[in-house]
Amino acid sequence: MLKLENISFEVENEKEILKDVNFTIEKGKFIAITGPNGGGKSTLARIISGVVKPTRGKIIFNGEDITDLSITERAQKGISFGFQQPVRFKGITVNDIINIAAGENITALEASHYLSEVGLCAKDYINRELSDKLSGGEIKRIEIATIIARNSSLSIFDEPEAGIDLWSFNHLIEVFRKMHKNKDASIIIISHQERILDVADEIIAMVDGTIIIRGAKESVLPELLHCESPENCMNCHDILEAKII
Template identity: 40%
Template sequence: MWLLLLDNVNLVRGNKYILKDINAVFETGKIYAILGTNGAGKSSLAYLIMGINGYEPSSGRILLDGEDITNLSITDRAKKGLTLLWQEPVRFQGLTVEQYLTLGGKIKVSNHQIEFILNFVGLSPNLYRHRMVDGLLSGGERKRVELASILLLNPRYAILDEPDSGIDIMSLSMIENVIDYIVKHGGTVIVITHREEIAKLSQEAYLLCNGSILTQGSSDRIIKYYKDRCDECSHVNLPSLEEMRI
């Protein structure tokens, strides 16, 4: 069984803990939700797992199938099957959707596969494969292109940072299909979301508050906890002692 494990990970900037005492296990073939209010550290956790510059753990280890990947580069982690969907994917001047999806020809895929994947994320191949991945794409279109790119990578671990942001509510089923597709192809999905419909797809969830894992467990329970207590929490990201004792 593949396993991604965070072992007592801390991320400190200056005197402030961005992430504190993170212990988490992500098993293969499952869907995990990361919940938390704004500023709780969800995206930081995603960047830390992916190895993004500036998010190197101050202490602790990240293990993939027992191998310590804490000091591996982004590229090396990606080659081991990790990938990240950014909350706001960056634009690329002069690259067509097709060039972007194939990473300039690095990924060998057939025309049929490109058409299939674009259709899968709700983009007509005729209209989009030769469009530029630049500022002329709307936020939603850009997000769909990024989802298509993730699918073509066939990742073992896909960290999706708010895949639904920028996507109209009528297209949530597309996001669900993307997550389902990754899992059916043997991957694990770690999804950061504020949307209940997306969180409910997961089997397990972690609730982050002020950089720490406040609680974890079955998604139903964590979602209920989040809805009951975090939505109207008067001390956002400053959990009370009572909450810390859960």
């Protein structure tokens, strides 16, 4: 479904944020990307969704080279992206954005269903404006509801847990489990949360712009959890060097 070929990203001062990243995700798979702060995870998610263009490399989606397509064109092809810090749109209501995401006029009851999926009481939110009066956790949950409504073939979430309270977090895990039951769609989640990593089929760990380990959750998660020096993951890089893919 999705293939990244030698994806690299450099900024003006010649800092290489991503270094020849390669991976493939099959249809129906749930991949979690984790790793220390600044490792390049969000940059990679933004490159897949089309927010930024890679300096080198190719992105193939369902057999088509989408490297030069815009974020809108990629969305039309079935790629949805939930930002780490969602954008607010003044003048647009929650009901509007869910309708836009669903791609058709849906009833208020149907829109409410998507809000309850993310633990929001529809009557309190459906007519609210997407302004800065919504808290960080509320806007994040509304964005997740729009991604569910879009029903895309590839959904990408960047730290969906950020700013979300414990009760809603438990609910969110169930939302991801449910999304994963759709074997025609794939999910990429960037997360630092063990419980989210535990829902994934596979885990990718990124350090310093490079994938240092990728594998089935059952083998990678215990390895990451028993890392003795997570605060200094370059040591992990050395330990795991033999496994670089």
